[in-house]
Amino acid sequence: MYMYLDGPFGTPLFIQSLEESGAAAFELMNVRTALNVARVVSGYQFVDQAEHYGPRSVVQHFSSCEEKDIPMESPVRNLSKEVQNLILECLKEHKINPKKVFSKPLEFNDHLILKYSRHKVGLGAHRDLSKYINLIVSITLRGEAQFNIHDAPDTPSKVAWYANPGTAVMMRAPGFRWSEDRPYHSVTCVRKPRMALILKQKMR
Numbered sequence: 001m002y003m004y005l006d007g008p009f010g011t012p013l014f015i016q017s018l019e020e021s022g023a024a025a026f027e028l029m030n031v032r033t034a035l036n037v038a039r040v041v042s043g044y045q046f047v048d049q050a051e052h053y054g055p056r057s058v059v060q061h062f063s064s065c066e067e068k069d070i071p072m073e074s075p076v077r078n079l080s081k082e083v084q085n086l087i088l089e090c091l092k093e094h095k096i097n098p099k100k101v102f103s104k105p106l107e108f109n110d111h112l113i114l115k116y117s118r119h120k121v122g123l124g125a126h127r128d129l130s131k132y133i134n135l136i137v138s139i140t141l142r143g144e145a146q147f148n149i150h151d152a153p154d155t156p157s158k159v160a161w162y163a164n165p166g167t168a169v170m171m172r173a174p175g176f177r178w179s180e181d182r183p184y185h186s187v188t189c190v191r192k193p194r195m196a197l198i199l200k201q202k203m204r
């Protein structure tokens with residue numbers, strides 16, 4: 001049994017941050033735990049991605065391992081379940097009806113692991129596809145970068161965090177508070193090659 005969550009996360013304040021700026025960040029687990037997960041998943045199959053993506057030609061400097069290439073018994077899946085439970089427990093503890101927070105029951109069913117190389121811009125400002133609902137959680141497993149939230153793809157960031165091993169950034173996605181809002185975000189200043197695990201809920 002993996003033990004992952006060292007907090008501090010447990011106040012429903014994240015809901016307020018998600019409503020106000022579209023995102024929230026917190027220390028999810030200690031550095032050593034994050035690095036242990038990174039070590040296990042670094043052996044998975046990663047595919048180098050093109051330097052530009054989509055109609056707006058968003059810059060990206062990473063290789064990726066998608067859901068289908070993550071084994072069923074991966075620590076990624078334990079971690080994902082623990083984060084999901086942590087969020088739901090937090091709502092329960094504070095007597096917040098999850099139906100008022102999520103339009104569909106929260107269930108992370110799609111995972112993505114990214115390995116960034118050192119670059120000034122790791123991933124340009126973009127919004128995730130609207131088929132990813134409720135919440136998106138990005139957990140830094142290794143390395144160091146800056147995670148930014150923007151009002152528009154071409155405006156400077158309005159919120160930014162240093163993402164270090166163990167840091168989790170949550171972003172609202174369609175369905176959160178029954179709204180379609182989803183923030184623009186980017187990853188910059190990749191000072192040390194960064195590995196991130198992204199938890200998503202694909203609408204079925």
Ligand SMILES: O=C(O)CCC(=O)C(=O)O
Pocket residue numbers: 112114123128138139147185187196198
């Ligand atoms: O690397 C991250 O933390 C974010 C990745 C991201 O925004 C995406 O995959 O759409």
Ligand SMILES: [Fe+2]
Pocket residue numbers: 126127128185
């Ligand atoms: Fe994204």
